[in-house]
Amino acid sequence: MKPDDPINEPPNDQSASWLSRPGMRRRLRIGFGVLLALSVLAQLLVQREPHFGIDGWFGFHAFVGFIVAVAVLLLSRLLGLILSRPDDYYEPAPAPEERKDA
Amino acid sequence: MLELALHPAFILFVGAVLIALTRPSLRPLPLLLTPIVALWAIWRLPDDMLLSIRFLGYDIELLQVSAERRLFATAFAITSFVGGLYGMRQARSYELSACYAYAAGAVGVSFAGDLLAMYLCWEAMVIFSTIVIWCGGTDAARRAGLRYALMQVIGGVILKIGIEAVSVQTGSFDIRPLDMGTAAAWIVLVGVLIKAAAPPVSAWLADAYPEASPFGSVFLTALTTKTAVLALILLFPGAQVLLLVGLSMVLYGIIYALLENDIRRILAYAIINQVGFMLCAVGIGTELALNGAAAFAFGHIISLTLLMMSAGAVLQQTGMRKASDLGGLYRAMPMTTLCAIIGALAISAFPLTSGYISHAMIYQAAAEQQLAWVWYLLLAGSAGVVLLVLKFVWQVFLQPQASFPPASGQRPADPPRNMQAAMILYALASIVLGCFPSLLYGVLPYPTTHQAYAGANLVGQLQLLLFAVLAFVVMLPAIKRSQTITLDLDWVYRVALIWLARKLAGTWQTLLKPLKWLWRRKHIRLQRIGSLLLPTGALARTSPTGSMTLWVTVILVLVVVLAQ
Numbered sequence: 095m096k097p098d099d100p101i102n103e104p105p106n107d108q109s110a111s112w113l114s115r116p117g118m119r120r121r122l123r124i125g126f127g128v129l130l131a132l133s134v135l136a137q138l139l140v141q142r143e144p145h146f147g148i149d150g151w152f153g154f155h156a157f158v159g160f161i162v163a164v165a166v167l168l169l170s171r172l173l174g175l176i177l178s179r180p181d182d183y184y185e186p187a188p189a190p191e192e193r194k195d196a
Numbered sequence: 197m198l199e200l201a202l203h204p205a206f207i208l209f210v211g212a213v214l215i216a217l218t219r220p221s222l223r224p225l226p227l228l229l230t231p232i233v234a235l236w237a238i239w240r241l242p243d244d245m246l247l248s249i250r251f252l253g254y255d256i257e258l259l260q261v262s263a264e265r266r267l268f269a270t271a272f273a274i275t276s277f278v279g280g281l282y283g284m285r286q287a288r289s290y291e292l293s294a295c296y297a298y299a300a301g302a303v304g305v306s307f308a309g310d311l312l313a314m315y316l317c318w319e320a321m322v323i324f325s326t327i328v329i330w331c332g333g334t335d336a337a338r339r340a341g342l343r344y345a346l347m348q349v350i351g352g353v354i355l356k357i358g359i360e361a362v363s364v365q366t367g368s369f370d371i372r373p374l375d376m377g378t379a380a381a382w383i384v385l386v387g388v389l390i391k392a393a394a395p396p397v398s399a400w401l402a403d404a405y406p407e408a409s410p411f412g413s414v415f416l417t418a419l420t421t422k423t424a425v426l427a428l429i430l431l432f433p434g435a436q437v438l439l440l441v442g443l444s445m446v447l448y449g450i451i452y453a454l455l456e457n458d459i460r461r462i463l464a465y466a467i468i469n470q471v472g473f474m475l476c477a478v479g480i481g482t483e484l485a486l487n488g489a490a491a492f493a494f495g496h497i498i499s500l501t502l503l504m505m506s507a508g509a510v511l512q513q514t515g516m517r518k519a520s521d522l523g524g525l526y527r528a529m530p531m532t533t534l535c536a537i538i539g540a541l542a543i544s545a546f547p548l549t550s551g552y553i554s555h556a557m558i559y560q561a562a563a564e565q566q567l568a569w570v571w572y573l574l575l576a577g578s579a580g581v582v583l584l585v586l587k588f589v590w591q592v593f594l595q596p597q598a599s600f601p602p603a604s605g606q607r608p609a610d611p612p613r614n615m616q617a618a619m620i621l622y623a624l625a626s627i628v629l630g631c632f633p634s635l636l637y638g639v640l641p642y643p644t645t646h647q648a649y650a651g652a653n654l655v656g657q658l659q660l661l662l663f664a665v666l667a668f669v670v671m672l673p674a675i676k677r678s679q680t681i682t683l684d685l686d687w688v689y690r691v692a693l694i695w696l697a698r699k700l701a702g703t704w705q706t707l708l709k710p711l712k713w714l715w716r717r718k719h720i721r722l723q724r725i726g727s728l729l730l731p732t733g734a735l736a737r738t739s740p741t742g743s744m745t746l747w748v749t750v751i752l753v754l755v756v757v758l759a760q
Contacts, residue, residue: 126662126665140652145568146568146571155656155663158660159661159663159666160663163582167667171674178678179681179683181458184691
């Protein structure tokens, strides 16, 4: 599920928990792949009455989920190019943000 | 009178006062007991009960009971309990007190029997929620609180104008579905939509909520926008314009959350996104859709508050609020991580969570009304929500971060026990509702036979969610943490209007220059004119009045004498 991230590889310490154990990522990835396949194949088992026609197609929801998510991510990147500003944009001289504790 | 004292909002308000007055050692008592008493009061009220008082010549109906009102009030009271537990030992007494008074306002709006009572409680919420934001204690919180109050007051004024217009047109202040053919209804709608953080004024929410303390933001998350949703359910069921507004909020929330770096602001955008779904449901307007809106609001209050508590716990324990500073917290804060994951699953409507059981209702309602485009866009929105919460959980808790936790210094740990207990309570509630939907379906406004776990729904939803997760994983390199904010329409009043005002002030000074010169030149003559008008000047003397009285008396005497 979590692909290798060469830039942010976790520090190789002994107390690493189960998530960063060697081989874990591969196992997670295979598990996730199986889950994806099962969710699509399960459609063969259920009776679906499509509301509008194309939503009855095989794997329609899987297709929508993937395509929409990719499109939304790309759209947000695009808008980010136009609308992003440094985070001190509104308050150029940031006051120390520590909260006074009770 | 007794009935008035047992008004749930009144009970919460008394609780707020008691919290402020009691000693710290006794404070948990009013803090935890008042929401329970309020819940008891909410559930003992019979349906269709009315309670009115006479105030300033108006009959104000403070209490009207119906299933949807009771459902929302219940959610607000439970959140008070959980929020109170969450901040019991850490938040300051005046902050908790303001939070409870704010919740009292929300419960008051829920039960308001007419538009006047609703408006009064609405404004009480504005006051106390502004105080809650100010309790953030920073300079940024002070400024954000002012901007928040300004926007809420503008919304309140518009609402009040609309209410007056409605009463002129219909002759009553009753809360009932308004006729969208009248201008009055549209004015009320604008007032309510401002509170729902609908575009183009959504920015106030993401601006203000992250500036409150971790404890205040729990209450803010649950209350303001959801009272607006209830008002929409009561006043505008089936108003088509809500479909457009709702869908635009769904998309807006996702896009802005994906670009955001402040962890609580990510969740603030998630609120807007979720309220968008509710607005859509209200816009569809059938019984099933309104059931869906109410159920969605209830589940959303639980799961988003849960996420907000997990973000607050991170802030409280690490002192950091930016995703770019955080990461890999799952090892140091396992319980918080688990709760955040459950909240994330619930928000993205994963089966067996509270989110799932209401999402399907709204899809079904859209399909039954043959609103194909709404159905497709809602489906797309659900896929987008997955990205939003995945980004939050991934960047804060899972993604390895070389610089965090810092090698030197203390490793952060899970928050104190009361904060954990509050999170666990809501995590459990999310799962229990998801596993036993009939618990919620039984208290919805309309009887329902909806089958949440029908095979086709279940498979479709699982496909949608899992493949959206796949897209997230595939696109992970493109989801970077950057220390940026994203411009929103609040830019208009935070930058453009200020610039314009400065410009105008400059122009005004230039215009005044010749006048000032003239003033200096004619100073002496003006002083002479002034001396006439001063208290010691000729025009200010009292003598004419005296002599006039004398002459009037003389003439009167003459008239009387001559008339004989």
